[in-house]
Amino acid sequence: MSKLYGAIEAGGTKFVCAVADEDLNILERVSIPTTVPEETMTDVFKFFEKHDVVSIGIASFGPIDVNRKSETYGYITNTPKPGWKDYDFLGEMKKRFDVDYAWTTDVNGAAYGELKRGAAKGKDSCVYLTVGTGVGGGVVINGKVIEGYGHPEIGHIVMRRHPEDHYEGHCPFHHDCLEGLAAGPAIEARQGGVKAYEIPKDDKAWEIVAYYLAQACVDLTLTLSPEKIIFGGGVSKQEQLFPMIRKSFAEQLNDYVQTPDLDDYIVHVDLGDDAGITGCLLLAKEAETK
Amino acid sequence: MSKLYGAIEAGGTKFVCAVADEDLNILERVSIPTTVPEETMTDVFKFFEKHDVVSIGIASFGPIDVNRKSETYGYITNTPKPGWKDYDFLGEMKKRFDVDYAWTTDVNGAAYGELKRGAAKGKDSCVYLTVGTGVGGGVVINGKVIEGYGHPEIGHIVMRRHPEDHYEGHCPFHHDCLEGLAAGPAIEARQGGVKAYEIPKDDKAWEIVAYYLAQACVDLTLTLSPEKIIFGGGVSKQEQLFPMIRKSFAEQLNDYVQTPDLDDYIVHVDLGDDAGITGCLLLAKEAETK
Ligand SMILES: Nc1ncnc2c1ncn2[C@@H]1O[C@H](COP(=O)(O)OP(=O)(O)O)[C@@H](O)[C@H]1O
Ligand SMILES: Nc1ncnc2c1ncn2[C@@H]1O[C@H](COP(=O)(O)OP(=O)(O)O)[C@@H](O)[C@H]1O
Ligand SMILES: [Zn+2]
Ligand SMILES: [Zn+2]
Numbered sequence: 001m002s003k004l005y006g007a008i009e010a011g012g013t014k015f016v017c018a019v020a021d022e023d024l025n026i027l028e029r030v031s032i033p034t035t036v037p038e039e040t041m042t043d044v045f046k047f048f049e050k051h052d053v054v055s056i057g058i059a060s061f062g063p064i065d066v067n068r069k070s071e072t073y074g075y076i077t078n079t080p081k082p083g084w085k086d087y088d089f090l091g092e093m094k095k096r097f098d099v100d101y102a103w104t105t106d107v108n109g110a111a112y113g114e115l116k117r118g119a120a121k122g123k124d125s126c127v128y129l130t131v132g133t134g135v136g137g138g139v140v141i142n143g144k145v146i147e148g149y150g151h152p153e154i155g156h157i158v159m160r161r162h163p164e165d166h167y168e169g170h171c172p173f174h175h176d177c178l179e180g181l182a183a184g185p186a187i188e189a190r191q192g193g194v195k196a197y198e199i200p201k202d203d204k205a206w207e208i209v210a211y212y213l214a215q216a217c218v219d220l221t222l223t224l225s226p227e228k229i230i231f232g233g234g235v236s237k238q239e240q241l242f243p244m245i246r247k248s249f250a251e252q253l254n255d256y257v258q259t260p261d262l263d264d265y266i267v268h269v270d271l272g273d274d275a276g277i278t279g280c281l282l283l284a285k286e287a288e289t290k
Numbered sequence: 291m292s293k294l295y296g297a298i299e300a301g302g303t304k305f306v307c308a309v310a311d312e313d314l315n316i317l318e319r320v321s322i323p324t325t326v327p328e329e330t331m332t333d334v335f336k337f338f339e340k341h342d343v344v345s346i347g348i349a350s351f352g353p354i355d356v357n358r359k360s361e362t363y364g365y366i367t368n369t370p371k372p373g374w375k376d377y378d379f380l381g382e383m384k385k386r387f388d389v390d391y392a393w394t395t396d397v398n399g400a401a402y403g404e405l406k407r408g409a410a411k412g413k414d415s416c417v418y419l420t421v422g423t424g425v426g427g428g429v430v431i432n433g434k435v436i437e438g439y440g441h442p443e444i445g446h447i448v449m450r451r452h453p454e455d456h457y458e459g460h461c462p463f464h465h466d467c468l469e470g471l472a473a474g475p476a477i478e479a480r481q482g483g484v485k486a487y488e489i490p491k492d493d494k495a496w497e498i499v500a501y502y503l504a505q506a507c508v509d510l511t512l513t514l515s516p517e518k519i520i521f522g523g524g525v526s527k528q529e530q531l532f533p534m535i536r537k538s539f540a541e542q543l544n545d546y547v548q549t550p551d552l553d554d555y556i557v558h559v560d561l562g563d564d565a566g567i568t569g570c571l572l573l574a575k576e577a578e579t580k
Contacts, residue, residue: 139513150547257353
């Protein structure tokens with residue numbers, strides 16, 4: 001019988017748990033609402049009690065501690081989500097299941113899934129940016145997710161203002177960082193509360209959003225030189241944004257460095273909602289030591 | 291007898307070539323002025339004809355092609371320096387010396403040297419920023435220098451303006467990118483041509499420079515999460531900048547993510563002028579396959 005691999009994509013609204021065979025065909029998958037750890041994790045434990053996996057890949061909402069030299073490695077750290085602050089996620093799993101683990105952020109998991117099986121298949125590097133309620137970024141470089149002292153928080157990089165944008169920004173830490181200016185709630189607040197999906201496709205609002213997302217792509221290109229930049233999340237459903245981001249990117253970068261053809265470089269997620277769980281399973285398989 | 295390793299730190303004003311033993315003790319080192327390839331490289335070839343090295347690490351001024359999938363891998367590409375545009379640096383070396391090679395940017399070489407033997411010793415990641423005639427950045431993540439589609443060009447990331455800075459910037463591509471606002475020539479032009487080392491240490495000019503360098507540190511922290519950010523280059527000789535950069539960094543980041551203690555995080559180069567050649571030798575040793 002095939003060995004089994006486990007995956008947990010731990011999101012702010014739901015946890016997806018899955019078990020797959022050696023070819024990473026998913027054999028069972030459940031979705032568990034994210035409430036408090038006592039409830040949510042009880043269901044996670046139950047799921048993995050049924051399946052004899054050799055390793056588990058976990059990609060969690062954050063901020064999380066990914067620093068192997070830290071005493072709180074494996075914890076969800078400073079989240080406002082009730083009950084999850086300082087929760088020893090990896091430790092609680094290890095107490096119950098003596099298997100190998102991979103541990104990274106939700107967006108790094110998705111980036112890895114897209115690299116191996118999605119929009120960046122065949123590449124060694126990519127950035128995955130999700131633009132929804134917030135802005136999050138995952139990064140794979142030289143085939144490995146980025147982890148250093150902590151993990152990327154690309155959503156909060158400093159932005160130069162679009163000259164016609166006077167919205168103050170909604171980030172509680174920085175006001176007008178990338179997330180504060182370009183996440184869904186910022187787009188809606190800038191329009192006086194109109195739902196993002198109700199804003200006309202030719203509204204100036206999208207030009208402003210495209211400018212900020214393009215600026216992020218410029219900085220990421222100059223810093224990481226990835227082979228692909230992949231957008232996911234609710235806001236990226238506005239397909240008209242993609243040509244606008246590419247155009248603004250070209251203007252802002254002004255040909256300073258070479259990039260792949262922009263139609264192949266700045267792209268939509270390919271695996272959709274499966275990017276994260278796919279990444280977790282791949283990371284689980286690679287974490288196997290036994 | 292010990293095996294020998296070679297190194298070339300190819301800078302815009304001089305090439306440093308070195309040979310070291312297995313413990314990376316340097317046995318001979320020469321400095322060759324950077325003129326045109328016919329001259330400079332003739333001396334480089336002569337140097338390596340004298341030494342029977344098993345591998346050579348090259349860290350070159352750029353832009354260079356580091357993309358292994360590219361037909362011009364190993365070339366210096368789009369430089370304004372006469373004679374060096376589209377020069378097949380690695381190819382010309384390989385034609386003459388059938389050894390193993392490492393090939394990366396000058397700043398990646400220095401970053402690697404600082405990681406293994408300098409300010410970031412014992413770490414797995416660091417950023418090295420040189421602030422001189424230009425601004426350049428090298429990055430090591432998970433113990434490896436960053437290479438993707440191309441290489442980092444951190445000097446040109448987009449900057450939010452300091453509210454009191456009205457200098458237009460001097461980058462021919464972007465005007466007021468990081469290099470356009472914070473490199474030596476920008477500092478001097480902002481002061482109406484006063485030499486940077488003659489500007490009083492308590493002049494407002496340094497606060498403005500510190501603000502931009504801190505902003506770069508914020509974006510690099512949020513994107514790469516390195517364990518150290520290391521400054522080199524002429525401008526970083528202004529030691530009063532360091533506390534100012536740390537203070538502005540803390541204000542701009544506003545505690546959004548954890549970092550190491552700032553006195554240990556934002557630091558001066560440790561190896562000084564030896565960072566690059568040390569990095570090259572280490573990369574040479576690791577490139578050895580025979
Ligand atoms: N079709 C759409 N077009 C534009 N914006 C959308 C669309 N769907 C969702 N959004 C925006 O994205 C946000 C939700 O992001 P989403 O990625 O769906 O979930 P989350 O970030 O919470 O995981 C909403 O607040 C809304 O502003
Ligand atoms: N002691 C100093 N203080 C401030 N700025 C300096 C100092 N020395 C050099 N610089 C600035 O750095 C620039 C030279 O940079 P440097 O790193 O020495 O060389 P390069 O970048 O050409 O390799 C000069 O243009 C000058 O503006
Ligand atoms: Zn923010
Ligand atoms: Zn520039």
